[in-house]
Amino acid sequence: MTDVICPYCFARAAASALPYRCLSRGGGSVSRACDPVRDEVWEAFKGPAIGAQAAVRGPLFHPRRGLRPRGGRVPCPDCAVPTPTRVCKECHSDFPSDYCDQESRIIALVGAVSVGKSTCVTVLMHELRHRVGHTFRAAVAAMGGDTQTRDRDLERDLYDLGLMPDPTTTAARALNDPLLYRLSLPGGRRGTGTRHTALVFFDAAGEDLSGIEAMNRYTGYLAAADGIILLIDPLQLPSVREELSASGPLLPFEPAPQQRIAADVATQLRSHGRRGSGGRLHTPLAVALTKTDMVRPLLPAHSPLHANARHDDGVLHESDRLAVHEEVRSLLIGWDGGELCRRLDRDFSRVSYFGFSALGAPPPAGAPDKAPPGGPQPVRIEDPLLWLLAEQGLLPVRRTNRRTRGVAE
Numbered sequence: 012m013t014d015v016i017c018p019y020c021f022a023r024a025a026a027s028a029l030p031y032r033c034l035s036r037g038g039g040s041v042s043r044a045c046d047p048v049r050d051e052v053w054e055a056f057k058g059p060a061i062g063a064q065a066a067v068r069g070p071l072f073h074p075r076r077g078l079r080p081r082g083g084r085v086p087c088p089d090c091a092v093p094t095p096t097r098v099c100k101e102c103h104s105d106f107p108s109d110y111c112d113q114e115s116r117i118i119a120l121v122g123a124v125s126v127g128k129s130t131c132v133t134v135l136m137h138e139l140r141h142r143v144g145h146t147f148r149a150a151v152a153a154m155g156g157d158t159q160t161r162d163r164d165l166e167r168d169l170y171d172l173g174l175m176p177d178p179t180t181t182a183a184r185a186l187n188d189p190l191l192y193r194l195s196l197p198g199g200r201r202g203t204g205t206r207h208t209a210l211v212f213f214d215a216a217g218e219d220l221s222g223i224e225a226m227n228r229y230t231g232y233l234a235a236a237d238g239i240i241l242l243i244d245p246l247q248l249p250s251v252r253e254e255l256s257a258s259g260p261l262l263p264f265e266p267a268p269q270q271r272i273a274a275d276v277a278t279q280l281r282s283h284g285r286r287g288s289g290g291r292l293h294t295p296l297a298v299a300l301t302k303t304d305m306v307r308p309l310l311p312a313h314s315p316l317h318a319n320a321r322h323d324d325g326v327l328h329e330s331d332r333l334a335v336h337e338e339v340r341s342l343l344i345g346w347d348g349g350e351l352c353r354r355l356d357r358d359f360s361r362v363s364y365f366g367f368s369a370l371g372a373p374p375p376a377g378a379p380d381k382a383p384p385g386g387p388q389p390v391r392i393e394d395p396l397l398w399l400l401a402e403q404g405l406l407p408v409r410r411t412n413r414r415t416r417g418v419a420e
């Protein structure tokens with residue numbers, strides 16, 4: 012029996028126990044269409060901003076016992092019109108029509124304001140559709156009308172118009188709007204079949220951590236996450252700002268309390284009872300340095316952060332990940348005396364460090380809201396997600412140690 016995790020409120024339920032929403036459109040064998048009704052549960056979940064009118068929607072129903080969906084649809088018992096829309100039992104949010112048919116993996120993207128979260132998701136999805144997708148024989152598709160619209164807008168702004176994303180809304184509402192993608196990877200024993208996974212991303216604003224209502228939703232989201240990507244903006248680290256300002260570039264950001272955000276993530280997971288061995292949390296944590304294009308002058312010439320990893324054979328190479336891990340870890344230790352790494356080592360049992368540039372080059376001087384003239388030319392943007400997918404057993408890994416699982420190198 013497939014369990015479905017609601018990507019909006021994170022409640023878990025068996026797919027067969029989910030109600031359906033009538034389309035309220037008429038056209039069935041019974042002449043009258045069902046009247047829409049006020050969905051007070053959904054209205055309360057969405058908060059006052061949506062307005063009472065928007066909460067008037069098709070009525071919910073449970074299909075008759077033993078009735079199987081045909082073509083993903085079941086008929087409404089009152090108007091007989093088939094509907095594909097399944098709904099969360101707890102918050103009454105509609106799921107995209109094929110969301111319930113695949114396993115889902117929730118990826119939490121966490122970081123201070125302006126760390127580069129929205130740019131990261133947009134460029135990452137673009138790369139999964141093109142270069143990376145091609146290498147791993149992967150395909151991604153936005154699921155549901157909301158994600159499709161936002162995905163199209165973000166992609167058009169960044170790739171066609173050269174505009175960086177607007178700052179993400181800091182209201183609690185932002186957490187109600189996950190980005191849902193269907194990721195299709197080769198699967199099955201001989202790699203002949205296809206395995207579909209629903210990827211749920213939250214592009215939350217840093218300030219979502221404040222405010223009690225936002226906080227509850229945020230912790231629910233972290234606790235449900237199968238993997239966390241914690242983004243660290245080197246330009247918000249005081250020592251990096253100092254080093255770089257000596258050579259001149261204008262730095263647009265004020266330092267943010269990135270250490271505190273890292274500490275908050277662990278505290279919130281613990282408050283939800285998530286624990287692993289020895290008191291350390293088990294959720295895999297990818298710590299990723301963003302905007303590495305800006306710190307190029309501080310990197311050694313042979314640094315693995317200068318170029319993309321090669322995955323020619325559709326396999327992740329552990330040796331490459333470890334080289335990046337060591338490099339970023341030692342950079343961070345040099346920059347803050349090791350405070351962040353020590354804290355994360357104490358709190359998490361599965362941590363890997365990454366570094367990427369979503370743009371490949373800084374935005375034009377004096378115009379941080381514009382993409383570089385050639386458009387985004389990302390470096391290593393895919394590494395954190397690919398590692399998290401591999402940790403879930405969704406991608407093959409070439410291990411460096413013959414005693415460990417996977418393909419030996």
Ligand SMILES: Nc1nc2c(ncn2[C@@H]2O[C@H](COP(=O)(O)OP(=O)(O)OP(=O)(O)O)[C@@H](O)[C@H]2O)c(=O)[nH]1
Pocket residue numbers: 122123124125126127128129130131175176177178179180215216217301302303304305367368369370371372373374379380381
């Ligand atoms: N140099 C460089 N700058 C970047 C990169 N990615 C993002 N930026 C800069 O960082 C700014 C913020 O990026 P966003 O993606 O909006 O960051 P965010 O974390 O979503 O920001 P909020 O939603 O406001 O919290 C952009 O306007 C760019 O100026 C990158 O790869 N390199």
Ligand SMILES: [Mg+2]
Pocket residue numbers: 128129130176177178179214215216
């Ligand atoms: Mg944003």
Ligand SMILES: [Zn+2]
Pocket residue numbers: 017018019020021022099100101102103104
């Ligand atoms: Zn829900």
Ligand SMILES: [Zn+2]
Pocket residue numbers: 033034035044045087088089090091092
């Ligand atoms: Zn009906």
